[in-house]
Amino acid sequence: MSQAQPYFPGLDGVLAGETAISTIEGGLQYFGYAVRDLAEDASFEEVAYLLLHGNLPTEEQLADFEAVLIEASHVPAEVIDFMATIPLHVGEMDVLRTAVSALAHWDEDPTETSDITKAERLLGQIPILIAARYRQRQGFRVLRPQQDLSIAGNLLYLITGEEPSEFQEKAMNVSLILYAEHEFNASTFTARVVTSTKSDLYSAVVAAIAALKGPLHGGANEQVLRQLQQIDSLDEAENWFHQLMAKKGLLMGFGHRVYKEGDPRAVVLKDYCVRLAESSGNTRLEEIAECIERLARDKRGLYPNLDWPSARLYYYLGLDVDLYTPLFVASRVTGWCAHIIEQAAHNRLIRPRAKYIGKSDLTFEPLSERDQSE
Ligand SMILES: CC(C)(COP(=O)(O)OP(=O)(O)OC[C@H]1O[C@@H](n2cnc3c(N)ncnc32)[C@H](O)[C@@H]1OP(=O)(O)O)[C@@H](O)C(=O)NCCC(=O)NCCS
Incomplete structure (x- = not known):
């Protein structure tokens, strides 16, 4: 190769x-x-x-x-x-x-x-x-x-x-x-x-x-809720977002390898979050989530993936x-x-190749002859 x-x-x-x-x-x-x-x-x-x-x-x-x-x-x-x-x-x-x-x-x-x-x-x-x-x-x-x-x-x-x-x-x-x-x-x-x-x-x-x-994969849904729980009120949301971006932190539940303009599954589930929150009479988390969603889209071009609404959904379900x-x-x-x-x-062993970036053709020296300094 x-x-x-x-x-x-x-x-x-x-x-x-x-x-x-x-x-x-x-x-x-x-x-x-x-x-x-x-x-x-x-x-x-x-x-x-x-x-x-x-x-x-x-x-x-x-x-x-x-x-x-x-x-x-x-x-x-x-x-x-x-x-x-x-x-x-x-x-x-x-x-x-x-x-x-x-x-x-x-x-x-x-x-x-x-x-x-x-x-x-x-x-x-x-x-x-x-x-x-x-x-x-x-x-x-x-x-x-x-x-x-x-x-x-x-x-x-x-x-x-x-x-x-x-x-x-x-x-x-x-x-x-x-x-x-x-x-x-x-x-x-x-x-x-x-x-x-x-x-x-x-x-x-x-x-x-x-x-x-x-x-970065399924574990994101837990991290989404942990991040959301750091924001006490809608007033704090914008500041929290800018601080996270300033320290180059990852906004959990956003971005996706194959969906760069939004994960269609997230749109479907968001509707259930809104309805569950409304039926509980407490929409504070939805308002915070909406604010973060807007900022991520407008400031960073980032869209939610499925873990973003699922974390809230499971929270509303009392889990x-x-x-x-x-x-x-x-x-x-x-x-x-x-x-x-x-x-x-339809099996074929999955065994790709690697692009080698290491050293080559070094001369092997027996242990006793090797430089002993650390
Ligand atoms: C899912 C994920 C790993 C995809 O990664 P990827 O396809 O390799 O995308 P990239 O890392 O190339 O992202 C492109 C840029 O957007 C940034 N970005 C992507 N997702 C981001 C996020 N959630 N928060 C902040 N920045 C993000 C990257 O840092 C990168 O910036 P750079 O070009 O300045 O380095 C990534 O979006 C991510 O870590 N998301 C958060 C975890 C998450 O929700 N995972 C569940 C996925 S379903």
């Missing part, structure tokens, strides 16, 4: 493989369906089915799928008990990564990569893991899912112990749909790299969780900050598994 070959830091703009799962061209689509339409009218279960099977379900297929997910949501008691032994200061995302890894040990055949059953099981089990750890940390009793609630409704119920209102369930459902899949993002690409070595589905998902945790990225996992596991299965079906 010639060193003059084109090089794209961060693989920016590089087509690193083929996929039939989703595209961002012409607006984000999952298997050809506009995500905006799915968010409007579908359940997260329908979208998960679409991502794992490649087509939307019939009523009967959806009912079967939901029954499978309920059955699949059983988590071995040993895993729940093990989570309780992890020191309480360890955050939700770290415990979730470990717990998903532990689940592999209770799978009779953890080595298979292209198995939809495993994907369905993880889709059912991850909400249980997230809620169990949260309630263990709070000293609350771990709850069982309610059969008549959706995944979105159960996530809220299992965490808070309260059945959500119809609108709260809808808002969570929409966030899960919007988070479910996004082409070759960092965590999905990680899952595909692991799969390409013919490693197993659990290992690929654990690696994807590790990639998602970073604040603790360190649950936000795990909730992203509860959704994105569908996209990861779809990509893992697709990669396994």
Whole structure:
């Protein structure tokens, strides 16, 4: 390979493989369906089915799928008990990564990569893991899912112990749909790299969780709320923004590698934030967010990504900050598994080249003859 070959830091703009799962061209689509339409009218279960099977379900297929997910949501008691032994200061995302890894040990055949059953099981089990750890940390009793609630409704119920209102369930459902899949993002690409070595589905998902945790990726939604909480009032917002920019800080929830003029998913979710805030009678955070959004756009040409509204949405739903990225996992596991299965079906080891910038052709000197000064 010639060193003059084109090089794209961060693989920016590089087509690193083929996929039939989703595209961002012409607006984000999952298997050809506009995500905006799915968010409007579908359940997260329908979208998960679409991502794992490649087509939307019939009523009967959806009912079967939901029954499978309920059955699949059983988590071995040993895993729940093990989570309780992890020191309480360890955050939700770290415990979730470990717990998903532990689940592999209770799978009779953890080595298979292209198995939809495993994907369905993880889709059912991850909400249980997230809620169990949260309630263990709070000293609350771990709850069982309610059969008549959706995944979105159960996530809220299992965490808070309260059945959500119809609108709260809808808002969570929409966030899960919007988070479910996004082409070759960092965590999905990680899952595909692991799969390409013919490693197993659990290992690929654990690696994807590790990639998602970073604040430049999924971890941003937690940082968004932490930043917003630094601003006490609308009067302070402008000053706070200018101070952050002056010290070259990152405004979390803004900017995106593939959307330079705004993330369409953020626009959809913002509407739910406004409605939740209005129904609570407290719109202070929305006003602050609106002000920051205006400043970021006008002063820096930066637009919000999905983590910007999702952080506020989860806050309005009464959820603790360190649950936000795990909730992203509860959704994105569908996209990861779809990509893992697709990669396994059309596999070629992912092994790119590097542009070498180090020294060359040095003379090796045996240890005793080497300059011993430090
Ligand atoms: C998502 C992100 C990593 C994309 O990075 P990228 O594609 O490499 O974009 P770049 O870093 O090239 O950004 C271009 C410029 O905008 C700036 N920029 C991008 N996002 C920014 C942000 N959120 N706050 C402040 N400046 C930002 C960069 O510093 C860079 O400035 P420079 O040209 O003066 O160096 C980046 O926008 C970011 O860190 N955002 C905050 C974290 C976040 O919300 N992540 C979730 C993504 S879905």
